[in-house]
Amino acid sequence: MAKFELKLPKMGESVAEATITNWLKNVGDAIEADEAVLEIATDKVDSEVPSEVTGVLSEILFQVDDVVQVGQTIAYIETEGGAVAADAPKEEAVAVKAVEESVEVAKETVAAPVDFSDSEKFFSPLVKNIAKEEGVSLAELEAMNGTGKDGRVTKTDILDYVKNRTAQPVAAAKPVQQPVAKSQPVAAKAAPVSVNGQDEVVEMDRMRKLISGYMVQSVQTSAHVQSFIEVDVTNIVNWRNKVKNEFQKREGEKLTFTPIFMEAVARALKDFPGMNISVDGDYIIKKKNINLGMAAALPNGNLIVPVIKNADQLNMVGMAKAVNDLGNRAKAGKLKPDDTQGGTYTVTNVGTFGSVFGTPIINQPQVGILALGAIRKVPAVIETPEGDFIGIRQKMFLSHSYDHRVVDGALGGSFVKRVAEYLEAFDPNRDI
Secondary structure (H helix, E strand, C coil), X not given: CEEEEEECCCCCCCCCEEEEEEECCCCCCEECCCCEEEEEECCCCEEEEECCCCEEEEEECCCCCCEEEXXXXXXXXXECCCCCCCCCHHHHHHHHHHHHHHHHHHHHHHHCCCCHHHXXXXXXXXXXXXXXXXXXCHHHHHHCCCCCHHHCCCHHHHHHHHHHCCCCHHHHHHHHHHHHHHHCHHHCCCCCCCCCCCCCCCCCCHHHHHHHHHHHHHHHHCCEXXXXXXXXXXXXXXXXXXXXXXXXXXXXXXXXXXXXXXXHHHHHHHHCHHHCEEEEXXXXXXXXXXXXEECEECCCCCEECCEECCHHHCCHHHHHHHHHHHHXXXXXXXXXXXXXXCCXXXXXXXXXXXXCCCCCCCCCCECEEEEECCCEEEEEEEEECCEEEEEEEEEEEEEXXXXXXXXXXXXXXXXXXXXXXXXXXXXXXXXX
């Protein structure tokens, strides 16, 4: 028998940890190669961790709700035939000791998490992550004199603090956290009680809590401004009606309006690279790739944003397949963590639910998001060489929210106008 270490796999850029939500196998259960052993959740998406080998689950090192770092051993699997070589006794002892130390660190982290909601100050996600990784307590953060706007703690502030501090972070955190729990029991918010005894009180699920936090944080971070423009998409509607059956028969894929709009957005981002950026404190990061986020509603009503990588390099067939693949896997709960990483600009289709236009919230740290309104038949003035006429046209609104800290009205308005121009100039005789 050989012992195989099941580790938490790498799950995409910027994903450093995950929470165990469910063990699908118990100690003693047989496991096939590629069979899911447990379910995990990151701050973006839920997924499964499969086994790389066939064997029997011999030991579980973490429990449900434990936070595990990427690369940490989370379980041991006994395999037959020495397919996985056993470590030497000395090396095994060292490995076991390292695992035990990791477990203790994880237990301390879970037992005493830093609850930023207890603070009246605003801390950016980057500062929060650094504080968590470096063991900086909430009390230490609140005591810092930030150099950012309105006294906010910046990345440079917290890195300088970590570099220069002499006190041990754990020792500094414990005296603050423990007395608060005893002297201020109100800090643990009690569930609201129905006044009339008839209202139902339901706690938000994990993803809804995360979305709630992201939305509030985005509004607090970015100065949101909106620009609206009406677009005539009659040529697009007629073209799609003409080719959609042939497209599905040939490609085995449905041709929706989304890939057509995504293509126009990707082209406009190439024309206006100032919209394809992100913000980190006082720095602007110009993105090399155009990765379009596609907001998708889940069956439970929650929202997720899978990303089409290098969208500007896809033709209409490739874009349609990417849109359908991500949309279908989002509905089925089969997205991988990497599918939601690396977005540089986001598009959301509010018209799916009948909305004419909307004012979407920016997906941080991006600087813009475009909402696609419902397509409607409306009376419109048609200009011809013989004069103006009233006719029925297919029209929609584009709603562009952008970060006024780094995007002024000229850029924000010009960008959405360019998207509209590409849509209105769509060739009705285009081949698929």
